[in-house]
Structures are given as structure tokens and as C-alpha cells.
Amino acid sequence: MAEKAKIAVFISGTGTNMAALLYASRLESSPFEIVLIASNIASADGLALAELEGIPTFVHSHKGHSREDHDTAMEAAAKQAGTEFIVLAGYMRVLSDAFVERWDGRILNIHPSLLPKYKGLDPHARAIEAGDSHAGASVHLVTPELDAGEVLAQAKVAIAPDDTAETLQARVKLAEHQLYPRAVADYVARGNDPDCLFGQLRSLALALPETHERESHGSPGFRVGSEKSGKFFAYFSDRHHGSEHIALLVKTSGMDELLNLVEAQPDIYYKPAFYGASGWVGVILNRPNIDWDHIEEWLGRSWRAVAPARLTKLLDAADMF
The missing domain is CATH 3.90.1150.30 (Aspartate Aminotransferase, domain 1)
Structure with missing residues (x-):
């Protein structure tokens, strides 16, 4: 079997998508392994899960640092871990252009809309307000322009007549947990396809x-x-x-x-x-x-x-x- 791609996951919160990626990586057929969980928030719940599961962690607060300096610290930790791809999973920081350019084609993100619709904030409320029949999630490559990179995979979620942004978000999150590990696996395996x-x-x-x-x-x-x-x-x-x-x-x-x-x-x-x-x-x-x-x-x-x-x-x- 080909050597597994080494991935660092950046998080800022509970890390549910990180958990989905982690447990998918433990499957024998997975083409990737997680070598680092990094966060800008020391209290992020996802760090505790990573430590429980024996995954190395790194924390560097963004407070008091320029965007570039914070990215430099995160990047150094990723490189030290042998990272080949960076996967953003609820990472609530916009990466600097220079960082993204250095990792061109090797940073993935998941966004809770059917891109190119509803880039940025409040995608669930915007989809409901627009009267859309479906919302969903998109896995895309990260580029300097927000949520504008190549879309690698999508999952659709039907919008119910009585949905609120919160109820729709909960179902989209379930779809994200199915979509993200599959999309990451497909993308990193391209080098052996x-x-x-x-x-x-x-x-x-x-x-x-x-x-x-x-x-x-x-x-x-x-x-x-x-x-x-x-x-x-x-x-x-x-x-x-x-x-x-x-x-x-x-x-x-x-x-x-x-x-x-x-x-x-x-x-x-x-x-x-x-x-x-x-x-x-x-x-x-x-x-x-x-x-x-x-x-x-x-x-x-x-x-x-x-x-x-x-x-x-x-x-x-x-x-x-």
C-alpha cells in the first residue's frame, strides 16, 4: 500500500469535523494520517479529543500577533510534524496570502453552503431567506480569495419548510462529517492515481x-x-x-x-x-x-x-x- 499522506488539521472550536477526519484516518483503507492538530484557541474542545487519541497538538494564540506572525508559527509547527497537506476544520482565522501561496494546492477547507452560493458568514440563514430547496456543504481548495478555490466535492441537504438557521445547520453538519473525510481522501490520493x-x-x-x-x-x-x-x-x-x-x-x-x-x-x-x-x-x-x-x-x-x-x-x- 502507498505511504499515507501526512495531514495537519487546524481548528478553533469543538472539532467535530476534525473528529470525523481522525476516525476516518484510522480505517485501514485511508490514504491519509493526521500528524498534528493545531489551534489558535488554547481552550478549543477539539484539542482535548486529539490528546485523548494520542495525536500531537500545537497551540498559538492569535492575540497580540500580526496575521503573518501567527501564520508563521502555525506553519512552523506543521512543517516540523512533516505535514504535506493542511486541512481547515472550523478554523476561524483568515490565512495570509503569503501562507496560502506557499501551500498552493495543499490547503483544504469545508464551507457550509453549495458554493459558489453564500460565501462567508450566515450561509444557512441566507439559503432559507432565498427560498432555496437545498443547502449543503462544499470542500474546496483554499486561495487568497475567501471561499473561492476549486470545489472538490459537495453534499446537498434538503431545506424543510419550518427550518431555522439552527435546525438546518445541524443537518448540514451531519453531511459535512460524511463528506469531508471522503473528499480529503480522494484529493490526497490523486498523487498515486x-x-x-x-x-x-x-x-x-x-x-x-x-x-x-x-x-x-x-x-x-x-x-x-x-x-x-x-x-x-x-x-x-x-x-x-x-x-x-x-x-x-x-x-x-x-x-x-x-x-x-x-x-x-x-x-x-x-x-x-x-x-x-x-x-x-x-x-x-x-x-x-x-x-x-x-x-x-x-x-x-x-x-x-x-x-x-x-x-x-x-x-x-x-x-x-
Whole structure:
């Protein structure tokens, strides 16, 4: 089984969503584990539960500190715990833009509305006042704009004719407890999902000029040039030939560079069994915190190695502007 993603949960209160995440993480099939519960409120009830369950905790009051200084303390604790993803569960602080940007794509939040409806406060009362048939909850990525990140999952909850904000909130909370662990699990597992990884790789490869996709020796590949005479510049390998890796295979300058890369950074590179003898290196995709800009650079470099001169000249000219 793949190594579990390490998650820090930030809370400010009772921590019921944190508890749902915690007990879901104890299931054998869970792709994540909670390595830290952190709070800005020392009396938050959720901290007591975390301590009871043996989860490390951290508290840093926001009072008397700038937003940036408080975020720095919380971030330091998360990093020390080995955190890969931060999950907000009733954390009543707006994170600084710089913090969010440093953790781009790795902070999740749950909001009690069907986003993009009713961002911010009082979503239940606003849904009732608007005469909506359903309210609900949304799990989304955190961005500098409040409640505006990509929505990852939603759960709908019917609104009863006699609902108040309080009665509706209670039912939405039950939905949140079902939704959040599933959405977090699905999101953190994407790094080991070959379909997801291939989709991201494919979009980058086909964005290069005059490229097309073609299978080769059972692996999806990408070529530059015409359908008849094009040359391969990249392959996608899903644990082929006994490898444990999901990887991008790209051309290096030769065997010396390939072996140097593998020796210096074995957590990123490996020598593919079938293609390695020809100087192709495997860039591991199913690893924590993958840098897709780095993958894009390798695709571009490998593309240039086989593309016709007329195409590389056009690309060089475009890069100047």
C-alpha cells in the first residue's frame, strides 16, 4: 500500500469535523494520517479529543500577533510534524496570502453552503431567506480569495419548510462529517492515481507545438511532428516492467547524465528497465509534493531534443517576448 499522506488539521472550536477526519484516518483503507492538530484557541474542545487519541497538538494564540506572525508559527509547527497537506476544520482565522501561496494546492477547507452560493458568514440563514430547496456543504481548495478555490466535492441537504438557521445547520453538519473525510481522501490520493497523473501530464505534453499522442510498447507516448514521421519525446509509464513507479520518461543527453541524476536524486529519478539503455530517464510522478513546473521543463527539454529546427526556432522566438 502507498505511504499515507501526512495531514495537519487546524481548528478553533469543538472539532467535530476534525473528529470525523481522525476516525476516518484510522480505517485501514485511508490514504491519509493526521500528524498534528493545531489551534489558535488554547481552550478549543477539539484539542482535548486529539490528546485523548494520542495525536500531537500545537497551540498559538492569535492575540497580540500580526496575521503573518501567527501564520508563521502555525506553519512552523506543521512543517516540523512533516505535514504535506493542511486541512481547515472550523478554523476561524483568515490565512495570509503569503501562507496560502506557499501551500498552493495543499490547503483544504469545508464551507457550509453549495458554493459558489453564500460565501462567508450566515450561509444557512441566507439559503432559507432565498427560498432555496437545498443547502449543503462544499470542500474546496483554499486561495487568497475567501471561499473561492476549486470545489472538490459537495453534499446537498434538503431545506424543510419550518427550518431555522439552527435546525438546518445541524443537518448540514451531519453531511459535512460524511463528506469531508471522503473528499480529503480522494484529493490526497490523486498523487498515486495513474489516471489523474496521466491527465496532468497529457495536458502539458499536448500544449507543446505540433505534438500528438501515440501508444508505444503498451505505454502512452507523445510525439512531435507529423503522424507519419513524428518522433517520440516522452512516455508515460504506469509501473511497467516491474517498476514501482508511475513516471514520465524523457530523453537525457546520454548515459552519463542519466546515471548522475539517478545517483544524486534517487527519490526523483530512476533508470527505466526498457528505455534506460537508450538514455531515457524516469521522472517519478507518484511522490509527495511533486513540482509540475519541473515536469513541464523536462517535457520541453525532451521535445526540443527531437523537434524539427523550424519548430524550435519558432519556440525560441516566442520565448523572447
